[in-house]
Amino acid sequence: xxxxxxxxxxxxxxxxxxxxxxxxxxxxxxxxxxxxxxxxxxxxxxxxxxxxxxxxxxxxxxxxxxxxxxxxxxxxxxxxxxxxxxxxxxxxxxxxxxxxxxxxxxxxxxxxxxxxxxxxxxxxxxxxxxxxxxxxxxxxxxxxxxxxxxxxxxxxxxxxxxxxxxxxxxxxxxxxxxxxxxxxxxxxxxxxxxxxxxxxxxxxxxxxxxxxxxxxxxxxxxxxxxxxxxxxxxxxxxxxxxxxxxxxxxxxxxxxxxxxxxxxxxxxxxxxxxxxxxxxxxxxxxxxxxxxxxxxxxxxxxxxxxxxxxxxxxxxxxxxxxxxxxxxxxxxxxxxxxxxxxxxxxxxxxxxxxxxxxxxxxxxxxxxxxxxxxxxxxxxxxxxxxxxxxxxxxxxxxxxxxxxxxxxxxxxxxxxxxxxxxx
Amino acid sequence: xxxxxxxxxxxxxxxxxxxxxxxxxxxxxxxxxxxxxxxxxxxxxxxxxxxxxxxxxxxxxxxxxxxxxxxxxxxxxxxxxxxxxxxxxxxxxxxxxxxxx
Numbered sequence: 001x002x003x004x005x006x007x008x009x010x011x012x013x014x015x016x017x018x019x020x021x022x023x024x025x026x027x028x029x030x031x032x033x034x035x036x037x038x039x040x041x042x043x044x045x046x047x048x049x050x051x052x053x054x055x056x057x058x059x060x061x062x063x064x065x066x067x068x069x070x071x072x073x074x075x076x077x078x079x080x081x082x083x084x085x086x087x088x089x090x091x092x093x094x095x096x097x098x099x100x101x102x103x104x105x106x107x108x109x110x111x112x113x114x115x116x117x118x119x120x121x122x123x124x125x126x127x128x129x130x131x132x133x134x135x136x137x138x139x140x141x142x143x144x145x146x147x148x149x150x151x152x153x154x155x156x157x158x159x160x161x162x163x164x165x166x167x168x169x170x171x172x173x174x175x176x177x178x179x180x181x182x183x184x185x186x187x188x189x190x191x192x193x194x195x196x197x198x199x200x201x202x203x204x205x206x207x208x209x210x211x212x213x214x215x216x217x218x219x220x221x222x223x224x225x226x227x228x229x230x231x232x233x234x235x236x237x238x239x240x241x242x243x244x245x246x247x248x249x250x251x252x253x254x255x256x257x258x259x260x261x262x263x264x265x266x267x268x269x270x271x272x273x274x275x276x277x278x279x280x281x282x283x284x285x286x287x288x289x290x291x292x293x294x295x296x297x298x299x300x301x302x303x304x305x306x307x308x309x310x311x312x313x314x315x316x317x318x319x320x321x322x323x324x325x326x327x328x329x330x331x332x333x334x335x336x337x338x339x340x341x342x343x344x345x346x347x348x349x350x351x352x353x354x355x356x357x358x359x360x361x362x363x364x365x366x367x368x369x370x371x372x373x374x375x376x377x378x379x380x381x382x383x384x385x386x387x388x389x390x391x392x393x394x395x396x397x398x399x400x401x402x403x404x405x406x407x408x409x410x411x412x413x414x415x416x417x418x419x420x421x422x423x
Numbered sequence: 424x425x426x427x428x429x430x431x432x433x434x435x436x437x438x439x440x441x442x443x444x445x446x447x448x449x450x451x452x453x454x455x456x457x458x459x460x461x462x463x464x465x466x467x468x469x470x471x472x473x474x475x476x477x478x479x480x481x482x483x484x485x486x487x488x489x490x491x492x493x494x495x496x497x498x499x500x501x502x503x504x505x506x507x508x509x510x511x512x513x514x515x516x517x518x519x520x521x522x523x524x
Contacts, residue, residue, distance in 0.1 A: 366472075
């Protein structure tokens with residue numbers, strides 16, 4: 001798929017701003033004129049850190065946010081302003097449609113995947129009468145490890161870390177970790193270090209048979225893998241908006257199949273049942289309180305629209321093609337150690353033989369304009385296994401990264417590796 | 424040479440603190456030599472641009488591209504209050520500072 005970066009022309013337009021008085025006040029706002037977008041502009045950097053936050057954003061995302069900021073927000077459930085559509089409901093429908101969730105109002109918005117995981121893990125623990133056993137894998141992010149270790153430190157649970165084999169979690173290893181008191185499993189769907197996707201269908205089936213509450217952390221797969229929550233045997237699925245769903249940072253959430261399995265962990269205004277002193281237990285109010293991130297949710301809906309327009313097949317082809325570009329360039333040499341040569345996601349982690357990962361990242365950024373992520377990637381267990389806990393360099397293009405950019409970056413990385421080794 | 428100001432500050436995932444300094448003039452080979460008493464220094468001239476790196480165990484290191492006006496330093500948090508003033512003085516060519524340890 002050819003993707004062009006666009007010049008974004010900003011011009012001023014004028015709207016009538018009604019202040020409630022008879023006199024109208026003219027106010028000017030900057031606005032993106034999408035009709036005048038033109039191809040041509042190359043990004044100033046070779047940005048290969050999409051597994052952290054995607055960039056660039058699709059022009060439609062930028063335009064949607066810009067347009068929305070020019071008008072008052074219609075407050076979900078609270079206001080009759082009606083000056084714009086209910087962006088929260090629109091985003092909820094977009095997420096539900098994209099992930100094929102059976103119930104739209106079981107899609108809950110949060111600040112990000114970490115926030116969603118905290119809500120689910122804490123909410124589940126509140127509902128448990130006594131201490132319980134939980135299973136995670138060594139691929140987990142600190143957004144899973146820390147909430148569970150905190151519960152463990154408080155005597156609320158014990159945690160078993162299932163080691164991955166190669167880059168994947170073997171369902172049999174999860175089955176072997178089950179105990180009579182196992183009540184919760186939280187597993188990364190896609191590894192942010194190794195780019196591997198776990199078989200959450202097989203794992204979910206065996207956990208379902210044991211009545212274990214299963215949360216899949218889809219921070220790295222949402223927007224890349226085809227996810228059908230109507231069919232997957234999951235109790236909850238967590239997503240973030242700012243990575244491969246192409247929304248703004250500050251967006252994310254989760255889907256929960258049976259809301260009664262987790263208690264609400266935040267209370268406040270919902271725009272419903274205002275005389276009732278406790279948090280309403282209807283959905284989605286049970287897990288949402290306070291004002292939403294309106295611009296963020298508008299960007300999330302626009303990002304999903306871009307993905308739907310692009311199509312799952314094109315996304316899958318892009319992943320294979322981009323990973324292939326890097327892996328071919330990195331093959332046939334022992335100067336580049338790649339930690340997973342068969343990634344399912346556009347995530348490739350490596351170290352150069354004679355250069356510390358931070359030095360590699362510095363050289364790539366300062367000499368070649370290549371933005372990578374170095375060090376530990378908030379997933380300490382897997383680093384202990386693959387690189388002795390020292391960390392590594394991670395590159396992660398997106399479907400908006402042109403192939404030629406990938407080729408150029410791959411050649412630059414090989415050049416650095418060969419230069420260091422031959423010196 | 425001197426540090427004009429701190430450009431960036433970051434608490435890193437491995438627990439260290441990263442600071443990027445704006446220098447009053449470009450970092451040179453002589454600058455690298457002036458810092459060499461502080462740790463194990465290396466200039467890699469074979470890269471696209473000459474690259475300076477210095478390691479001071481247990482957890483401090485610094486990096487610069489020769490010819491550019493910035494210096495990146497990673498500190499152990501406990502070491503920061505002691506090491507940072509020394510780096511300022513070394514870059515200013517303070518002859519008093521010989522062995523910071």
